[in-house]
Amino acid sequence: MEHQGLNLMDQALGFHSNVTQQPWPLCGRFVLVEDCVDTSGAFVLHHILKRSFTSRPSSAVIFLAFAHPINHYDRVLRKLGCNLSSQRDNGRFFFLDMLMLQCPVEGKPKHDGLATVFEKIERAISELHPENKKFVTVVIDDISCLEVAANGSSNDVLDFLHYCYTLTSENGYALVALNHQDIYSDGERPAFMLEIEYLADILVKVDPLATGLAKDVHGQVMVLNKETQKQQGISSIKVQNFHFKIKENNIEYFYAGTRT
Amino acid sequence: MATTRTRVSSFSHNVSSLKSSQHPGLKNGPNGTTFISSGISDLDKILGGGFSLGSLVMIMEDAEAPHHMLLLRNFMSQGLLHRQPLLYASPSKDPRAFLGTLPSPGSSKDDTSHKPSHEKDLRIAWQYKKYFGEPQLNINTNNGGHHDYCNDLDLRKPLERHFFTSNNVDCVSIQNSPNLDALKDRCAEFLAQFSRNEGSISSAGRIAIQSFCSPQCKYSDMEWHMLSFIRSLKGMARSSNVVVVATFPPSLLSPSCSKRLQHMADTLLSVRAIPDEDKELAKLLTGYQDMVGLLNVHKVARLNTQVPVILDATTFSIKLQKRRFLVFECLNQAPVDGSGGSSYGNSGVCSTSTKAGPLDF
Numbered sequence: 001m002e003h004q005g006l007n008l009m010d011q012a013l014g015f016h017s018n019v020t021q022q023p024w025p026l027c028g029r030f031v032l033v034e035d036c037v038d039t040s041g042a043f044v045l046h047h048i049l050k051r052s053f054t055s056r057p058s059s060a061v062i063f064l065a066f067a068h069p070i071n072h073y074d075r076v077l078r079k080l081g082c083n084l085s086s087q088r089d090n091g092r093f094f095f096l097d098m099l100m101l102q103c104p105v106e107g108k109p110k111h112d113g114l115a116t117v118f119e120k121i122e123r124a125i126s127e128l129h130p131e132n133k134k135f136v137t138v139v140i141d142d143i144s145c146l147e148v149a150a151n152g153s154s155n156d157v158l159d160f161l162h163y164c165y166t167l168t169s170e171n172g173y174a175l176v177a178l179n180h181q182d183i184y185s186d187g188e189r190p191a192f193m194l195e196i197e198y199l200a201d202i203l204v205k206v207d208p209l210a211t212g213l214a215k216d217v218h219g220q221v222m223v224l225n226k227e228t229q230k231q232q233g234i235s236s237i238k239v240q241n242f243h244f245k246i247k248e249n250n251i252e253y254f255y256a257g258t259r260t
Numbered sequence: 261m262a263t264t265r266t267r268v269s270s271f272s273h274n275v276s277s278l279k280s281s282q283h284p285g286l287k288n289g290p291n292g293t294t295f296i297s298s299g300i301s302d303l304d305k306i307l308g309g310g311f312s313l314g315s316l317v318m319i320m321e322d323a324e325a326p327h328h329m330l331l332l333r334n335f336m337s338q339g340l341l342h343r344q345p346l347l348y349a350s351p352s353k354d355p356r357a358f359l360g361t362l363p364s365p366g367s368s369k370d371d372t373s374h375k376p377s378h379e380k381d382l383r384i385a386w387q388y389k390k391y392f393g394e395p396q397l398n399i400n401t402n403n404g405g406h407h408d409y410c411n412d413l414d415l416r417k418p419l420e421r422h423f424f425t426s427n428n429v430d431c432v433s434i435q436n437s438p439n440l441d442a443l444k445d446r447c448a449e450f451l452a453q454f455s456r457n458e459g460s461i462s463s464a465g466r467i468a469i470q471s472f473c474s475p476q477c478k479y480s481d482m483e484w485h486m487l488s489f490i491r492s493l494k495g496m497a498r499s500s501n502v503v504v505v506a507t508f509p510p511s512l513l514s515p516s517c518s519k520r521l522q523h524m525a526d527t528l529l530s531v532r533a534i535p536d537e538d539k540e541l542a543k544l545l546t547g548y549q550d551m552v553g554l555l556n557v558h559k560v561a562r563l564n565t566q567v568p569v570i571l572d573a574t575t576f577s578i579k580l581q582k583r584r585f586l587v588f589e590c591l592n593q594a595p596v597d598g599s600g601g602s603s604y605g606n607s608g609v610c611s612t613s614t615k616a617g618p619l620d621f
Contacts, residue, residue, distance in 0.1 A: 037519065037522045037523055037528070037558065037559065038558075039568070040568065043566045046566055068498070069498050071564065072563060072564050075291060075292065075564040075565070076564065076565060076566045079565075099494075099495035099498065100492060100495045100496070102488055102492060144520060144523060145491060145524075148487045148488050148491050148520065149488070151484050151485075151488065152484035180519070180520075180523050182519055183516050183519040183520055183523065184516065186515035186516055186519070188515070188516045189516075213570050213571075213574070214570065215570045218570070246566055246567050246568060247567060248565065248566075248567055251566075
């Protein structure tokens with residue numbers, strides 16, 4: 001796939017065609033994917049997962065799953081050409097099943113629950129083979145389930161995300177998380193969403209088409225890439241809009257109206 | 261569009277022709293999933309086969325009408341007919357009494373098609389697209405016996421008692437529970453019987469939870485508690501051969517809580533009442549007099565795949581054929597003189613407002 005050149009999503013995320021010479025664009029960055037009930041953004045996570053494994057031979061992924069069990073991801077990624085089971089056997093894929101995680105409500109202090117999750121991430125990273133430690137991606141699917149697991153304590157969730165961000169940005173790892181923006185858009189505590197968006201370096205917003213659902217075009221994506229050229233201290237924001245169609249073994253990205 | 265239609269119908273052909281060395285109540289689905297029937301053949305067709313085992317189906321109620329009960333009744337009854345164990349929870353004091361209202365298979369309907377009568381074929385040509393390809397989807401292998409995947413359930417004929425006096429049915433009342441922990445434990449015990457292993461599926465189960473956040477319940481203001489209940493139920497169900505159907509009234513919850521529940525659902529449906537004697541609607545829709553309500557399909561479960569299901573239509577009218585059989589029909593826009601209207605084929609997702617104002621197709 002990567003020999004065929006980069007698609008619009010790759011370009012928007014900052015991937016270069018010459019992967020071996022350029023640093024990995026997601027190093028030390030936080031990618032936040034936002035979606036809604038009508039259009040799921042999980043495919044972006046699958047895309048990044050696949051890119052993590054195929055673009056670098058020595059990368060690893062720590063996956064915190066709150067929404068689906070491993071069989072689901074295994075099947076999905078397999079159709080995309082990525083074998084999660086063999087990556088796991090090679091010590092490059094750590095699946096932390098958080099489906100049944102529920103932080104204790106009373107008695108124990110609340111942050112016990114999420115603190116142990118963070119410790120698990122740290123432990124998984126420390127267990128990595130030194131070779132695979134160079135490019136690590138931590139994926140969280142998804143933040144709204146993490147909130148439910150934390151009994152609605154958004155402060156704990158924000159603290160947890162800050163910890164993850166510090167860990168990944170200081171070590172040059174990537175952090176990718178999915179959240180459902182329509183939960184917060186109705187006015188209750190919009191600050192939670194805004195804080196996370198502020199923290200993010202790359203924002204990928206997945207929405208349905210304004211005209212409704214269609215079979216040929218599954219939705220539209222807006223990728224906001226906050227690029228910072230640290231040497232000059234200049235920060236620029238690159239915004240790209242395009243449409244997508246999700247298939248079993250591929251995701252097609254194209255500019256609006258260019259679908260052949 | 262024609263190719264799209266044949267693709268859909270060939271999919272349903274493929275599904276039914278797969279070797280089902282299993283139970284008649286189970287059908288092979290795509291991507292290693294297995295379907296069980298919802299009890300309503302039209303709904304099974306809309307969803308591409310039925311409800312996937314391991315999925316969570318949520319039905320958003322309309323506080324003004326009990327149409328969600330029709331769906332629940334058919335779901336529960338179909339399971340009992342297939343001897344699939346059932347766990348039913350409701351906020352009423354005596355949930356077992358509800359079992360007496362479950363429908364029984366009726367004698368099969370006389371007319372083979374559910375579509376409006378033939379005189380409608382004389383209408384304007386562009387409406388004909390709706391009928392194109394439908395006969396292919398209408399293949400009914402039902403003999404009316406108990407060995408069919410989906411029975412035609414007669415809502416006026418109660419289910420024979422022997423189906424639910426056995427130990428297959430467990431009823432739980434959540435009216436007086438201080439919280440959902442007891443129900444969660446009951447569900448966990450039930451689900452443990454059907455935990456999935458790599459072998460073939462020997463039996464499937466059904467969980468039906470009615471209005472779990474109704475205001476009668478003591479915990480109805482503990483939104484995070486209810487959310488974590490549904491989340492853990494979903495987590496447990498994913499690794500088992502059970503379908504969980506839960507209904508809730510979104511108007512009685514905060515918008516963010518309702519949205520969270522909608523995201524958690526694998527399959528999301530909503531039912532809406534339509535007022536009687538609404539002259540505007542009568543002008544807009546054909547067959548309005550026979551409609552009891554509207555069904556919206558917001559999301560269809562996609563387990564083990566990332567490809568979304570895009571339906572040709574997401575809003576259907578709920579009708580009671582001969583006042584007995586529940587059918588869902590595509591909405592048929594009455595010929596209006598040129599006043600736009602959105603395109604049929606790709607109707608947008610309807611809002612779930614409880615007010616039946618001007619409809620958004």
